[in-house]
Structures are given as structure tokens and as C-alpha cells.
Amino acid sequence: MKTILNIIWLVLSGFWLALGYALAGVICFVLIITIPFGIASFRIAGYALWPFGRTVVRDPQSGVMSAIGNVIWFIFAGLWLAIGHILSGIALCVTIIGIPLGIANFKMVPVSLFPLGARIVDSRTAL
Template sequence: MRTLLNVIWLVFAGIWLAIGYALAGIICCILIVTIPFGIASFRIAAYALWPFGRTVVRDPDSGVFSLIGNIIWFVVAGVWLAIGHVVTSIPLFLSIIGIPMGWANLKLVPVSLLPLGARIVDID
């Protein structure tokens, strides 16, 4: 079932989200100072491609630099990305077929808010 949901997600939403996050990651890596944000964007892009069967886990040993980076990310991009995920999940919830896709979109909110110090792992 996860594979079917991931394929449907990939076709209708995942590929576009992943491309957006990957482009943001490329821009962040070009700017050199923002390379940690670029790496986080690539990690979110991979999660956006195949979200079912995976979850976000916080790394307790991430340190103070992750905290500072997350504060900067939250102010500059995190709030807007989270709002975008919530707003796009609302129409998905209006149809029965779109409900799992809405949940997948909402699963991206925590990692889009605070991506540094987060790991994406398989549920199994």
C-alpha cells in the first residue's frame, strides 16, 4: 500500500516539491555560506519524493549550531514553507482520494520548519 501511495504522491505532488527543494538546495550551495541549508533542502527533497513509510526523527546530539541555523531558517523560510504545506493540504483533504496525500503534505511541515538536526528514517 505504501508503494502505491508513494507512486500516486510522486506523480501528483512529490516531483514538483522535490524539484523546488532541490533548486533551493542548489542556490544555497552556490552561495557557500548557506551550504548547511542546501544540504537540508536536499534532504527534504528526498523526503518529498517518497514520504510514505518514512518519518522525521530529531537528533539529540545536533548541537548549538543546529539551533542557531534552525532559528535563521525558521525566520527566513520555514514559516512560509510550513504555511504552504498546510494550505496545499486543505484541498487534498476535501476529497477522499486526497486524504492520504494531505497527510503526506502535513508530514513535511515539521522538517520544513526546523530542518537542521533532523533525520529522515524508515518506519520499519
């Protein structure tokens, strides 16, 4: 079932959201100091392409630098990517078949706002 949802997701919104994350990652790689943001952006781009069957787990040991980085990310990229998730989620929730996809979009908003200190793992190993 998750394969079918992932394929529908990829066609309807995953490709475009992943392009947004990839664009943010490329922009972050322009400056050396923002490379960690680019790595996080590319990691989330992969998650945006194929989200069903995977989940986000916060690392409690991430530290202060991660928190500072998340604030910087929120200001420059996270807010815009979260808006993209919210708008895409609303558009998908208009149809009955798109409701699970819209909910998945809404579940991706926290990681798009604060990606540093988050790991994307298989849902079965997240327990």
C-alpha cells in the first residue's frame, strides 16, 4: 500500500517539493558556511520524494549549534518550504483520494521548518 501511495505522491506533489528542497540545497552549497544546511536540505528532498514508510526522529543530543542553525534555516528557507507543504496539502485534501497525501504534507511541515537535528528513518525501526 505504501508503494502505491509513494507513486501517487511522487506524481502529485513529491517531485515539485523535492525540487524546492534541492534548489534550497544548491543555494546553501554556494557559501561554505551554509553547507550543513545544504546537506539537510538534500536529505529532506529524498524524504519528500518517497515519504511513506519513513518517519522523522529528533536527535536529543543535537546541541546548541543545531538550534542556532535551525533558527537561521527558518528565516531563510524553512518558512517558504513549509508554506509550500501547507499549500500542497490543502490542494491535495480537496479530493478524497488526496487526503492521505495532504496529511503527509502536513506531517512534513515540522521537519521543513527545523531540519537540523532530525534523522529520517524507516518507520519499522523508529520504535
